[in-house]
Amino acid sequence: MADVERVVIIGSGPAGHTAAIYTARANLAPIMFEGFSAGGIPGGQLMTTTEVENYPGFPDGIQGPELMETFRKQSLRFDTRIFTEDVTKVDLNTKPFTVVSSERTVKASALIISTGATAKRLNLPGEQRLWNKGMSACAVCDGALPIFRNKALVVVGGGDSACEESTFLTKFASKVYLVHRRDQLRASKIMQERVFKNPKIEVIWNTVVEDVLGNDVVSAVRLKDVKTNATRDLPCGGLFYAIGFTPNTDLFKGQLQMDGLGYLITKPDSTLTSVPGVFACGDVQDKKYRQAVTAAGSGCMAALDCERWLLDRGLSD
Ligand code: NAP
Numbered sequence: 503m504a505d506v507e508r509v510v511i512i513g514s515g516p517a518g519h520t521a522a523i524y525t526a527r528a529n530l531a532p533i534m535f536e537g538f539s540a541g542g543i544p545g546g547q548l549m550t551t552t553e554v555e556n557y558p559g560f561p562d563g564i565q566g567p568e569l570m571e572t573f574r575k576q577s578l579r580f581d582t583r584i585f586t587e588d589v590t591k592v593d594l595n596t597k598p599f600t601v602v603s604s605e606r607t608v609k610a611s612a613l614i615i616s617t618g619a620t621a622k623r624l625n626l627p628g629e630q631r632l633w634n635k636g637m638s639a640c641a642v643c644d645g646a647l648p649i650f651r652n653k654a655l656v657v658v659g660g661g662d663s664a665c666e667e668s669t670f671l672t673k674f675a676s677k678v679y680l681v682h683r684r685d686q687l688r689a690s691k692i693m694q695e696r697v698f699k700n701p702k703i704e705v706i707w708n709t710v711v712e713d714v715l716g717n718d719v720v721s722a723v724r725l726k727d728v729k730t731n732a733t734r735d736l737p738c739g740g741l742f743y744a745i746g747f748t749p750n751t752d753l754f755k756g757q758l759q760m761d762g763l764g765y766l767i768t769k770p771d772s773t774l775t776s777v778p779g780v781f782a783c784g785d786v787q788d789k790k791y792r793q794a795v796t797a798a799g800s801g802c803m804a805a806l807d808c809e810r811w812l813l814d815r816g817l818s819d
Pocket of ligand 1 (some may be wrong): 518649658659661662664666683684687688710732738744746747789790
């Protein structure tokens with residue numbers, strides 16, 4: 503390994519691998535850390551999805567983990583060095599930057615951060631058993647799958663995601679129940695209006711989901727009215743979480759500028775963070791689109807921004 507690497511990429515979802523493919527093809531010999539802890543498993547959120555039907559180039563759809571395997575193969579084909587190790591510490595205050603993993607310490611001129619975000623879950627008793635069997639944290643990714651067609655579906659949450667996903671699901675579902683723990687939605691007015699106007703959506707107020715039921719697939723949810731404490735089982739064919747995301751940015755606290763929710767802030771129309779030479783792409787800096795294809799697109803942007811930055815400073819050789 504060189505004394506100082508040109509570029510280190512932290513994170514191995516669509517954003518990280520696209521950044522790897524581009525920087526490798528620009529002869530920057532990238533190193534990638536694919537960790538376990540923050541995102542659950544290497545490969546990011548697609549690793550916990552089943553069929554992906556909206557990634558262009560796969561007209562018959564592709565399984566999430568298989569798609570990530572193709573990304574990884576493409577990174578390796580151009581000699582990206584991939585370390586399956588959690589990054590435990592970074593120092594962005596001194597140049598070159600320092601990246602410490604469970605196994606090694608690497609110095610780098612530039613850093614691309616693509617650590618993603620983790621969809622929050624309720625951790626219901628039946629969740630582990632029924633995950634991907636009628637349960638999902640991404641309606642846009644999974645809602646069109648046959649398992650959800652013409653079924654009553656339940657969405658939990660009260661923000662923009664919950665409203666957007668409920669509205670989206672009405673294209674496939676026979677009915678959508680939006681279950682919210684309070685008597686008011688947090689979502690923007692326009693999103694709320696879409697929900698209230700949609701005859702297929704029924705909002706169930708002041709209610710929490712206590713469990714998800716079913717043998718092989720989801721068949722009902724157990725609801726509790728928080729005002730009366732009354733519980734009931736609501737038959738349904740699917741349960742979608744839309745209770746927010748946690749960006750995987752703990753490593754960078756105090757070193758990079760973040761918004762109030764912990765997302766990395768990038769300069770408009772770029773992937774530049776508050777520290778020159780550090781670039782961010784994918785869901786770690788995007789709370790709006792959050793799609794595999796938008797993450798991949800921003801990974802390409804980060805690689806191009808990084809390449810130019812290194813070139814301008816004579817650091818690309
Ligand atoms: P959010 O605004 O944080 O909303 C999360 C919702 O889930 C809240 O209504 C919250 O209830 C509920 N919730 C959280 N934990 C819960 C729990 N344990 N049990 C039950 N309910 C729980 O998250 P989001 O909707 O994903 O939006 C995140 C950000 O992305 C926002 O800034 C949003 O505007 C943005 N966004 C934008 C778009 C768009 O522009 N198209 C689309 C999606 C998201 P309470 O209300 O009671 O706290």
